[in-house]
Every structure is written in structure tokens, then in C-alpha cells.
Amino acid sequence: MDGTLLDSEKLWDVAVYELAEHLGGEMTTAIRHSLIGSSGPNALKIIFEAFDLQPYPAALDDAGRWLEKRVTELFENGIPWRPGAKDALAMVRDSGLSTALVTNTKRSLTEYGLDTIGREYFDVTVCGDEVDNGKPAADPYLRAVRLLGLAAQACLAIEDSPTGTLSAEAAGCSVLIVPCEIAVPDGPGRAFRESLVGLELAHLHEAMR
Template sequence: MSAPGTALRGVLFDMDGTLTDTERLWTISLEETAAHYGGTISTATREAMVGQDMWTTIDLLHAELGVTADPADTARMLTEATTAIFRRGLPWKPGARELLTAVRAAGLRTALVTATHRPLVEIALCTLGVENFDVTVAGDEVVCNKPDPEPYRRAMQLLDLTPAECLAIEDSPSGSRSAATAGLLVLVVPSEMPVPPAENLVFADTLVGLDVDDLRRILAEGRPAEQFDSV
């Protein structure tokens, strides 16, 4: 966890469920893919998919439906369905655009760290603004995706920052574990499913009303889980 008094220099943002309200869009494309195989996805399985990479999601989908299809074929089908949906524009999570704008205006370094693969990230950046991020790390650009810490470690390496200088913002258990294991303090705003309290996690109900001074205070004080209550 960051030492008290550490100055904030970088903010590392998750995408799906954190900046963008895209988990429900993924649900649509997953349901379309499941329907192709003649089945449906249970609520429990869909929740298990939140924050996971493409291949883990496909494994869960195949297991749920009892199919033995080539994962690459399912990935292609799922990506095509999601691409069509993403091209219509992505809805922001409440408060996310305002916070991202404030972080950039304050001169802080930013990274987008997502389990989503690069082709879909490029479409998402049409909404998020490529200029809003100094670096982006996509799920197909690392050897081990979330919940492994590699994506966040890679982002910090590209930013030339240490964990003590950064704050991660996440929404899922998988992403929160990835960031925390990379040594980051993590502001968690749960979206589709609850995130259990753990070391290096600080919780808020929403990004609405959150500003850069709040982020600086969270990092400087390094408070444990469930103690951030200013929003």
C-alpha cells in the first residue's frame, strides 16, 4: 500500500464497468453468441465472466452450453457481435467522463488498462478519446491477463511510474485483484457484482462528485477497505 504523504502522479483506469457502462453491452453479444449454439447463459455464469479475458469468458460459455466448438470460432463470433454494438457508441458510467477530464486537466499521467482486446479498445477510444490516455494496455497485449498483475505492471512501466505514485480505479473482483497484486492502491466502484474487501482496496459507491483532490487524499492517506466515504 502507498505510504502516507505520497504524491499522486498517475491514475490507471479500467474500462468496462468503470469508465464505460459496457458490461450490459457484452451481455447482449454474449447472449447472441449463446443463442447461435442453441442455449442461454445463466446469471451465475454471466457474473463469473465479469472482468475476465476473452478466452476465460469463452471457456465459461462453452462449459455452460456444453459445446465443444473451436474457441477461436467463438471468439470471432463474439468479437463481431460486440464490434457492431460498440460502433453505435458507448455509454459512460456516471461521473466517469467528468473525473477523467479533471485528471487530465490536473496534468496527471493516465493509463487505460483493460482485459478487452485491442480491436475493440480502438473502437471504445472513439468514445473515450485517445488523447485522454498516455498509454493503453489491452488484454491481448499481455501474456497473462487480469486477474494477473501483468496488465497493471505493464502500464506503470510504460508510464515510468511506481505503484506508490499511482491510483487504480476498478469495478470487478478480477480487475481489483490484478491492480492490488501489482502493488497499487485501488479505488473500487462495484458495478455488476460485489467486490470483497481486501488489502489495498478502497470503496466508493459512485464516481459522481469525485475530484482530483479526493484521489490525492485517497492515495496519501492509504486508507484500508470501506473507509472512503466522501462521495
């Protein structure tokens, strides 16, 4: 969702930089890039470690609530689409393919994203707080393919980050990568596009390894 379908990473930028100030630290580009694609709990642990803060459960919970409140405020003002994403979703649905939204974002915030995207585009949705381990673990994609009733090897994930790519690969899915904020390394079986603009069904078949 974030960075693949919606250009929401820029909104997360605002929130995490403000959270850093709230915690008395300084958000650097390197720290920010390490957060992209991470689940909420993992992102907070990265921030606490970077700022040399003790990751006490109560402190992590307070930071998580602060971040969710700020992101919610930003999301309520509307979330822009990534280029070509809306047309790509329509093409996939018109082609009769089963679809799942698989995101590390927690359910309460994902619902704001779905207000923009449209729930009708997905057969199932899987959020970061609905699995034991978020991306880069395989859990989110394994849950998605199970809910779809498909084998992972029959599925193609569209991802924008190294974290999401590793998750999809660990589950056994093929991956089409459309980088957003940070580069994703090349690797065996990985297919790449510069954007979702002009995406066609044939391109999805070509990306299946």
C-alpha cells in the same frame, strides 16, 4: 474501460447471451457475472466449461470471432458513459497526473471505446491481447506502470470488478473501487465509491494506501 468509464457491460450482455444461444447453451445470471472483467480467452473457456463443450482451439477461435463481430456491431452504434466518468477523466488530466487505460478488452474493440472516451485522456493504453495473461493476473497493470515509467506503488487503479481489483493489487497498485454490475468484496487497503460523480483530486489521494 468496460463498466468503469463506459456503460458497455449492457452491450456485452446482449452479445454473450446471443453467443450462448449460438453455442446451444443457456446463459444464466451466475455465468454472466463470472465473465465480468475476464479476458476474452478466459471468458470463452468459462462459457465452454459451463455448457459442457470441449474447448478445442478451433471451436474457441470460432466463438471468439463470432463474439467480436457482434460486439463490434453493438459498439458501432455508440457506447454510453458511466455516471461522472467524463468529468473525472477531465479532472485527472487537468491535475497533471499520468494516466493509463488498462483493459482486458482486446485492442480492436478497445479502439471503439476510445472513439467515445477520447485518446487524449491517456498517456498509454494496455489491452488484454497485449499481455501474456489478462486480469486477474498482474500483467496488464505491470505493463501499464512500466510504460508510464512509474512504480506501481505510486499508482492508483480505478476498477469496477473483482477481477480488475485483483489484477491491480497483484501489481502493487492502490485501488479505488466503483462497483458496476457486481459487488466487490471489501479488503485491506481497498477504497470504495458509489460512483465517479463528484470525484476530486483529494479523493484520489485518500484512496492511496
